[in-house]
Amino acid sequence: MAITIGYILHRKIADKVAANGYFVVVPDFFNGEPYNPENVNRRFAVWLKDHDPGKGIETAKPVIEALKSKGASAVGVAGFCWGARTVTNLGKAKLVQASVLLHPSYITVDDIRGVNVPIAILGAEHDTLSPPKLIKQFKHVLDAKPEIDSYVKIFPNVSHGWTVRYDPNDPKAVQEANKAHKIMIDWFNKHLKK
Template sequence: MGIDCLSNPPILNASTGVGYVTNIAGVNSYVTGSPLAILAIVLISDVYGFKPPLLRKIADKVANHGYFVVVPDFFHGEPYNKENASRPFDPWLKDHDPAKGIETAKPIIEALKRKGASAVGVAGFCWGARTVTKLGKAKLVQASVLLHPSYITVDDIRGVEVPIAILGAEHDSLSPPKLLKQFKQVLDAKPEIDSYVKIFANVSHGWTVRYDPNDPKAVKAAGKAHKIMINWFDKHLKK
């Protein structure tokens, strides 16, 4: 596991955002946007979970475009906490295997569809990307976005069956540009699946969700990625 994933840890105990926390399919989730919206977006966090204020701000931003947005607590109250010396990262990750995130995601997506969602988009940051690709393989969602993904292989991308956008960083040991270019090659060979791959210059892993809000350049770079994500959902869900 690269050090990239653990750099710039956010505040974990903040209760911010214009939405609220509720239970969906047995999972505490931050929700925002009109409950009457017929299009839903699920945001799957990095290892720091669903509480960081910047993640909730992103959810609020997406909701402003007419979506009901859900940010589930995939770690069931146990996000990674860098300050907890008694719980090193490797054993934590073993208990929170990114390959198993789909087991939490499926019932949430089913619940959203039962509530009237006609289409569901999903975006994953870092840890969350593995779940997004699995959902895309199983055609359980209608559009997907990966932001600085971790634990993703070329085979994972080869199996995706829904529109996918991949936003990567120039400086990223977990998904280096070389790997992202391989993802693009695989997707270009599947023209029936709409795809988009972009490598952002001068940014590092985590730049879309763990940026310094007081740094104008960092805010601008993150904002560009958020805009691409929202445009991707607009293109594939608002038909």
């Protein structure tokens, strides 16, 4: 059930971005095998080994090339949790023109040092994968790179995953997720629509 809700919420986020005039693609980085916490035969560590976040760039490159071959003049990317590593790597390689990380995981301060495109990072106050202390370190690194436009915000009273794994029947959860989605879209509007 959580996977179905997650899929529906991801689709709604993609639709929100598309409603702002963007052609949106959502590649399957997990090759049809998203993590399922209910599968007791496949622990997270095993799944993660088979779905290394550092290898997502290899899936993303042909997608970006296809978009550009179809006339896309600029490409923006958003990474939620696991996807933050892929988005960061794309920004380091300058394969995209703007990036957004939402409750990122699997990235380091050194990764952020290498980013070469405008980047927004939206973190959660309650997050063990990227705690506020780490998000503040990201901000410090980005502040030292004024040539790269950046935005960093830690959302109070939310937990890791709040932008994609929220209860659509909880008005407060929906409100906080919508705030993050608006920042993401505004970031793309700023850096992709010229």
